[in-house]
Amino acid sequence: MQLLTEIIAALSGEKTNLVEAIFKAKVLAFRLGDADLRQWVDSELSGYRDEAALPSYRRLHMTIMAQVTDGLHVYNDQVLPVFHLEKRLRDKLTVTELRESVVVVERFSQSEQDLIVALQPEYFPALSKGLRRGFELLRAWGKHSVGAHLQVVTEVRARLLEFVLNLEGSLPDDADSRNLRQIAEDVGVHEMFKGAVFGDNVNINIGSGTQSQLSYTVHKNDFAGLAKVLGEHGVGQADIAELRQAVDEDGTREAEKSYGPKVRQWMGGMIAKAGSAAWNIGIQTAGGVLANAISGYYGFGS
Incomplete structure (x- = not known):
């Protein structure tokens, strides 16, 4: 299929164009009649709604950093201990959900500056329990690992490419848009998509x-x-x-x-x-x- 060839070229060429590939994948989703593929494509293009479940690759780990003082000196960029926190709170502070569109995430990945998530003062009392006696917490923030946003972009590209390659290998040579939905059901495209992406x-x-x-x-x-x-x-x-x-x-x-x-x-x-x-x-x-x-x-x- 020409559409599959175009998506593969956009994802695997020397100069990749992820957004172009995802837009073409939206056309593919309509032709296949797969609602989950269409929803995933729309979410990657427009961002994930607050109530929507996120793929695991969009849940990013953060290291909790802080500025602390002992009353005499101020210490910057200190890594805070978090294992004393109750698990639910620890997960809330150390895992961030990246719901922005893949276009925004791609821009994040190209930034030369570290992107941080500021933590509200209401978390300070719990975080301060991990400090040595005599130290006070002034500011706290979460910091993603190096390359975290680039990894998300890479995951989207790799998973879509994997699905399209599997699909290309499973479709008969005479497949066209007129009978594509029935063929998609016959070869299990829906499950193939879920396996590749999720x-x-x-x-x-x-x-x-x-x-x-x-x-x-x-x-x-x-x-x-x-x-x-x-x-x-x-x-x-x-x-x-x-x-x-x-x-x-x-x-x-x-x-x-x-x-x-x-x-x-x-x-x-x-x-x-x-x-x-x-x-x-x-x-x-x-x-x-x-x-x-x-x-x-x-x-x-x-």
């Missing part, structure tokens, strides 16, 4: 509405775990053995960040079996199971 290991959620929700985790390079999950979802031992052979023939995929040709061929054959006596499972569910489980095995969500 997790190191891939959680497989099956069922919706009044159906029960079953969750499984497949860890990187754990074929026994992969086989267990597939077996629990009705994949036969002969098919699992064929997948083992396909994985071996494709070899490592860390550099390519996409399924190999043998695994793609195997997945296509399994999708064809879905809904039949050979594999009694719905096509949409089958695509989600396969995409999540195999992506988890390769570590594509890491």
